[in-house]
Each structure stands twice: as structure tokens, then as C-alpha cells.
Amino acid sequence: MSEPLKIEDPKTASAFGHPRRRRILLELAGRECSASEISAATDTPLSLLHHHLRQLLALNLIRIVRTRARPGRPVKYYRAVAKEFFLPAELIDQLPGAANSARLREALDKSQAAWVAGIIYSSDDGRHRMRLVLDRDRGPLTVERWLELRLSDEDAAALAGDLKEILDRYALRTQPGRKAYIVHAALAPA
Secondary structure, eight states: OOOOEEOHHHHHHHGGGGGOOOOHHHHHSSSSSEEEHHHHHTOOHHHOOOHHHHHHHHSSSEEEEEEEEOOOEEEEEEEOOOEEEEEOGGSSSSSSHHHHHHHHHHHHHHHHHHHEEEEEEETTEEEEEEEEEEEEEEEEOOOOOOOOOOOOHHHHHHHHHHHHHHHHHHHOOOTTTTTOOOOOOOOOOO
């Protein structure tokens, strides 16, 4: 297996900080696709896709590998210049999860605001609780659960494995054109 392509230019590195551009690039890592195939796989309108393809071509992150003749304009096929890319820490503006965290928080707040009926506050045996009361008829499906668990290292490892298994199983069901949901499951020592 070849080494990942090391990105050394800050301008080139900035392409990886743009979620849609990064997704398009990674769709082309290891395979060639036409613009219409990339559009379907990434849920990107063709007009916007062409803008991103021009940017990625200018940064030498993708190339046109072949063209197929047809009436009108020929069909161009694109491929990433590498299967893997290494971005040194000093060129990373923001860790990948930060942008997704912000998107998730915004989506949760918007969704919950649409269907929160109220909040119940309570105290039981010195444990203070807050629970949202939701009106399921008023909004889309949203789940947010925060827990502090006291687990052994073995139980934490088992929970991490279970979470990964569940998410991987549903990741296999994802298809272009379906409604997008942002999912975040996390486990970290407090």
C-alpha cells in the first residue's frame, strides 16, 4: 500500500476544511466518476458540484482521467490524485468533528424547539433532574441523551464496541436522495 499524499500547502489544506469539498474529494479517492455520479453520491447539485470540481482541479487534488464522447459536450471522468491524504496538524484549522458538532447542535436546537411542550424539573434523593416533555405530533424525530456513567474499563470498551456496531450497521443503509440525519455518539473519560 502506498503512503498517503502529504499536503504541505495551506491553500490546498483548506479544501479539507470544507465539508462538501472534502466529501467530493474522498468520493474520488480510489475510483473515477463522472460529474453526475459524484452529484448523486454526494447530494450536490450539478451547478455547485462544477464549482467544487474546478477548485479541486486548481489545487491539483483531482484530475480528469478520461473523457467519453457523446452528442454535445463530452463526459469527463474525475479521480483523486491519491487514495489517502495526510494533513499535518499545523495545517488543520479545525478538527473535523468541530464543524459537525456545530451542525448537530443547530439541528437539535431547531428540531427540539419545534416540538418541546415543556420541561419537568425534579429532585429525587439528592439527584437533580431535568427532562424535556416532547409533543411527538409537532416535530421530526430527534434524540439527544446525555449520561454520566460510572463504568469499568471493560464495560466502557464493550459500550464503545456496541456503539460502533450500531452506527456501522446503519451507515450501510445510507443512500443518496434520502433525508439526511446527523448522528453523534461519543464516549470519553470525564
